[in-house]
Amino acid sequence: MSKPHQPRKHARQARARATQEAIVEAAARILEADGASALTTNRIAERAGVSIGSLYQYFPDKRSVIAQLLRRERAALLDDVRAASDGGGDPFAAVGALVDAALRHQFARPAMAMELERVETGLAMDNEEIALAAAIETAIGNILRRLDPQADAATARDVVAICRAIVNTAALAGETDPTRIRERVLRAVIGYLRPPAFSIP
Amino acid sequence: MSKPHQPRKHARQARARATQEAIVEAAARILEADGASALTTNRIAERAGVSIGSLYQYFPDKRSVIAQLLRRERAALLDDVRAASDGGGDPFAAVGALVDAALRHQFARPAMAMELERVETGLAMDNEEIALAAAIETAIGNILRRLDPQADAATARDVVAICRAIVNTAALAGETDPTRIRERVLRAVIGYLRPPAFSIP
DNA sequence: TGCGAATGTGAGTAATTGCTCACATTTTTC
DNA sequence: GAAAAATGTGAGCAATTACTCACATTCGCA
Numbered sequence: 001m002s003k004p005h006q007p008r009k010h011a012r013q014a015r016a017r018a019t020q021e022a023i024v025e026a027a028a029r030i031l032e033a034d035g036a037s038a039l040t041t042n043r044i045a046e047r048a049g050v051s052i053g054s055l056y057q058y059f060p061d062k063r064s065v066i067a068q069l070l071r072r073e074r075a076a077l078l079d080d081v082r083a084a085s086d087g088g089g090d091p092f093a094a095v096g097a098l099v100d101a102a103l104r105h106q107f108a109r110p111a112m113a114m115e116l117e118r119v120e121t122g123l124a125m126d127n128e129e130i131a132l133a134a135a136i137e138t139a140i141g142n143i144l145r146r147l148d149p150q151a152d153a154a155t156a157r158d159v160v161a162i163c164r165a166i167v168n169t170a171a172l173a174g175e176t177d178p179t180r181i182r183e184r185v186l187r188a189v190i191g192y193l194r195p196p197a198f199s200i201p
Numbered sequence: 202m203s204k205p206h207q208p209r210k211h212a213r214q215a216r217a218r219a220t221q222e223a224i225v226e227a228a229a230r231i232l233e234a235d236g237a238s239a240l241t242t243n244r245i246a247e248r249a250g251v252s253i254g255s256l257y258q259y260f261p262d263k264r265s266v267i268a269q270l271l272r273r274e275r276a277a278l279l280d281d282v283r284a285a286s287d288g289g290g291d292p293f294a295a296v297g298a299l300v301d302a303a304l305r306h307q308f309a310r311p312a313m314a315m316e317l318e319r320v321e322t323g324l325a326m327d328n329e330e331i332a333l334a335a336a337i338e339t340a341i342g343n344i345l346r347r348l349d350p351q352a353d354a355a356t357a358r359d360v361v362a363i364c365r366a367i368v369n370t371a372a373l374a375g376e377t378d379p380t381r382i383r384e385r386v387l388r389a390v391i392g393y394l395r396p397p398a399f400s401i402p
Numbered sequence: 403t404g405c406g407a408a409t410g411t412g413a414g415t416a417a418t419t420g421c422t423c424a425c426a427t428t429t430t431t432c
Numbered sequence: 433g434a435a436a437a438a439t440g441t442g443a444g445c446a447a448t449t450a451c452t453c454a455c456a457t458t459c460g461c462a
Contacts, residue, residue: 013429016439037323041420051441052421062420118319122238157370158385165366169358184359184393191392192385214459217409242450252411253451263450 011058020058022048024069032112036119041065066119067126073116074132077105081139091146095193098143099186102163107178110171117164136160148193155193162188212259221259223249225270233313237320242266267320268327274317275333278306282340292347296394299344300387303364308379311372318365337361349394356394363389 011017026048030039041062045052059065084097106113125133137156144151144159163185170181212218227249231240242263246253260266285298307314326334338357345352345360364386371382 012438015429019439035323040418042418053423053441054439056421057439114322118322121315121319122236154371154374154376154385157374158367158389161366161370162363162389165362166359169362170355173355173358175355184355187395188359188363188389188393191395192389194388194392212409214408216459220409241448243448254412254453255410257451258409 016058019048019050019054022050023055023058023065024072027065027069028109028112028116031115031119032109035111036115039066039115039119063123066116066123067129070116070120070123071128071132073105073113074129074136077101078132078136078139080105081136081143085139085143092190094143094146095189096186098140098159099163099182099189102160103167103178103182103185106164106167107171107181110167114168114171117168144193147190151193158192159189162192217259220249220251220255223251224256224259224266225273228266228270229310229313229317232316232320233310236312237316240267240316240320264324267317267324268330271317271321271324272329272333274306274314275330275337278302279333279337279340281306282337282344286340286344293391295344295347296390297387299341299360300364300383300390303361304368304379304383304386307365307368308372308382311368315369315372318369345394348391352394359393360390363393 011020023044026044027039030043030047041055042052044065045055048055055065059068080101081098084094084101087094087097137153137160140156140159141151141153144155148155166185166188167181170184175181212221224245227245228240231244231248242256243253245266246256249256256266260269281302282299285295285302288295288298338354338361341357341360342352342354345356349356367386367389368382371385376382
């Protein structure tokens with residue numbers, strides 16, 4: 001009873017790492033251009049310029065390809081959010097930087113971000129994904145508490161949801177001006193937090 | 202060249218109408234309980250207690266089943282929103298009623314609403330669906346303009362998006378208290394609109 | 403009661419999908 | 433440079449899917 005096919009857990013050569021990344025990016029591009037329903041394993045391999053067999057050397061199944069793409073995107077967001085958190089002392093500026101990070105993340109490739117969200121729902125989160133989500137929530141919470149000391153986990157979740165919702169809706173409606181969207185997102189978030197130091201002119 | 206199979210466009214007997222409704226409700230229940238990936242035509246028919254052949258007598262294809270469910274839900278929302286619009290003269294109360302309508306609509310069967318949204322993205326809207334969406338947008342715009350005379354289509358879209366986002370996020374996180382969610386949604390919407398008459402105590 | 407129309411049935415089909423495996427090619431190692 | 437390890441290949445399989453069709457059952461109505 002020999003195992004004829006032991007998928008590579010770790011890529012040891014640079015070539016293999018390039019293949020792995022090409023596969024993940026191919027998935028991203030398919031989501032972006034053709035949507036979640038077009039995301040088949042054979043299509044991913046074709047778009048990545050590799051054979052279907054190669055795909056299954058580095059990913060045990062389809063969902064792990066999506067999971068890796070999700071990790072890639074979330075890790076980038078976490079970096080961005082932490083950078084915003086390290087900014088100056090002004091709480092309003094910090095929230096502004098947070099919204100900028102969210103907007104960059106969601107609006108850089110809006111169709112991809114939206115389709116990825118759609119696909120994500122059907123996926124159970126693995127431990128790494130849970131840790132990443134928790135870290136993002138914590139980092140955002142730290143920023144929000146500068147404006148509203150009572151901000152909790154639900155507050156952080158709501159803020160993320162508001163950012164996503166407005167950006168996605170705008171992208172769907174064909175809006176292309178980030179400045180205008182930024183203004184609306186910021187208005188919603190600040191309004192939602194309703195900080196004591198904030199008053200209407 | 203005879204057509205061996207002419208799908209019924211209109212149900213002429215009550216029995217047929219019941220079958221049609223059972224099919225749509227079966228789709229709703231599958232979405233609610235098992236998610237979009239479980240929504241197969243055979244499963245819909247089974248859950249509805251009819252044969253797969255009967256399903257295809259009243260619906261030309263799978264997407265039209267989903268489209269009908271979508272119409273059912275949207276029409277109910279439109280009624281609710283219009284009722285909110287007909288309410289008293291207080292603009293704040295009107296927006297509150299609007300949020301209530303949205304919350305009822307989204308929170309009555311949260312999982313179903315979410316999965317239906319997921320499925321919707323992959324569907325092109327037909328003319329009836331477009332008209333329904335436009336009517337909802339108009340009705341919401343009418344309410345919002347009482348608070349903010351400059352509210353336009355983008356404003357209405359954003360408000361709907363904010364409502365959905367917060368409710369969905371809350372439902373995903375396992376929240377069950379509508380009052381608490383309502384308070385947050387209202388805060389976000391009012392804050393987003395930032396009406397002149399509104400000031401922080 | 404009987405007849406045509408309306409409604410209901412479900413095994414079967416063609417297409418698609420995730421995935422495997424026996425094998426070829428390239429790189430590393432000695 | 434040769435063996436071994438790592439990487440790459442793609443035809444094809446098993447499972448699933450949306451959908452069809454030849455036929456059975458029930459209803460409306462004389």
